[in-house]
Amino acid sequence: MDTWLASRADVRERRGLVRTATARAGLIDLASNDYLGLSADPRVVAAAAAALQTYGAGARASRVVCGTTGAHQDLEEQLRRLTGQESALVFSSGYTANLGVMTALGGPGTLIIHDAHVHASLLDGIRLSRSPAVAVAHQDTAAIGAALAARTQPRAVVVLESIYSVLGDAAALAEVAALCADFDALLLVDEAHGIGVAGDGRGAVHAAGLAGARHVAVTATLSKALGSQGGAVLGSHLLREHVLNTARTFIFDTALAPAAAAAATQACRIVRAEPERSRRMLANAAALAQRCGVAAAAGAVQSIPVGSADRATALTAALHASGVAVGCFRPPSVPDGVSRLRLTARANLTPAELDRAATAVAAALGVMP
Ligand SMILES: Cc1ncc(COP(=O)(O)O)c(C=O)c1O
Structure with a gap:
């Protein structure tokens, strides 16, 4: 085993694909997903601390x-209200929520049609579900229509992200939802990067007028704009009951820690009460994009293609050295093989931080001021 492990390490080294999990402090953060700056908000932290005192450190068992x-019940109510959905089911992470819903809905009788760029957790869920699956090119609505028209299975689910985690672009939700309605299919939208971001924080599905539609369901993570941990499936009561009773990542997984649930509950309240936060974040994202010479993305994620994995690694290291943390996306996280710097804007970036970070990124990329 050791010989094989060492040979795999060698291959990663030669391809510029070595990843590390190192604690970093003191850098301007353009790498995290704390889009609204809620993970350290005193109200969110106080809610988590109170839940720790009430419920203890762990959930102690499966839901x-x-x-x-x-x-958990308070969180489901607040998520439901924030997104305008009939019901919510909370999981221990966005990853387990996606695995859970895909396996609960999938199987030989369900055709799954998915954008080629959907998140690893959805792809893993699709594989685990043993459904027949069709990957369509990124944002190819016509290909979704063609796959739906050609289906032979009794059921179909179309899977998209509302705002894509790597490219930062927004899905054509209204068009795809209309196709799903025509072909009696379910549209499942991963709002990991939409909730707290689009539609004054209530998500892109809500903004598109699709919240509560019977043919549209949503998955969410609580670990990005909501500043906590955990995930959820949102949709009809019927969907919730089915997932609760059949998703193995719900039934056989210890529940989300109550402190994380309470933190996310408070974050949902803040997002609803303070829509100016998501507006400020989007203004910061647009300013950052402009300074770095790229078109503004749909959400917090500004994706900058840089070519090879080695170049992405070198630019990331240079930016770290100048005090700025950025995301470095390389294969297999980039489905098209193009490595990228991934800059995320936050609502609580100060003008001075934004200026310093944008100057450093523009200089590293050779963008003229
Ligand atoms: C689009 C998307 N879906 C799901 C997830 C998984 O969420 P979590 O980190 O809560 O497991 C992520 C997080 O990276 C994501 O970007």
Whole structure:
């Protein structure tokens, strides 16, 4: 085994694909997904601390044994209200929510049609579901229509992200939802990068007038704009009951820690009460894009193609050295093989931080001021 592990390490080294998990502090953060700056908001932290005192550190069991607490129920109610959905089911992460919903809806009788750029958690869920699956080119609505028209299975699910995590562009939700309605298919939208961001924070599905539509369901993570941890499936009561009773990542996984649930609950309240946060974040994202010479993305993520994995690694290291943390996306995180710097804007970036970070990124990329 050691010989094989060492040979794999060699291959990663030669291809510029070495990843590390190192604690970094003191850098201007353009790498995290804390889009609204809520992870350190004193109200969010206080809610988590109070839940720790009330419920203890861990949930102690699966949601269907005795892991469900008042903190989970409050969170589901707040998520439902924020997104305008009929019901919500909270999971321990966005990853397990996606695995859970795909396996609960999939199987030989369900055709799954998905954008080629959807997140790894959705792709893993599709594989696990043993459904027949069609990957369509990124943002190819006509190809979705053609796959729906050609289907032979009794059911179909179309899977998209509302705002794509790597490219930062927005899906054509209204058009795809209309196709799904025509072909009696379910549209499943991963709003990991949409909730807290699009539609004054209520998500792109809400902004498109699709919240509560019977043929549209949503998955969410609580670990990005909501500043906490966890994930959710949002949709009809019927969908919630089905997922609760069949998703193995719900039934066989310990529930989300109550403190994380309480933090996310408070974050949902803040997002609804303070829509100016998402507007400020989007203004910061647009300013950052302009200074770095790229078109403004649909959400917080500004994706800058830089070519090879080695160049992405070198630029990221140079920016770290000048005090700015950026995301470095290389294969297999980039489905088209093009490595990218991924800059995320935050609502709580100060003008001075924004200026310093944008100057450093523009200089590294050779963009003229
Ligand atoms: C589009 C998308 N879906 C799902 C996830 C998984 O969410 P979590 O980090 O809560 O497991 C992520 C996070 O990276 C994501 O970007």
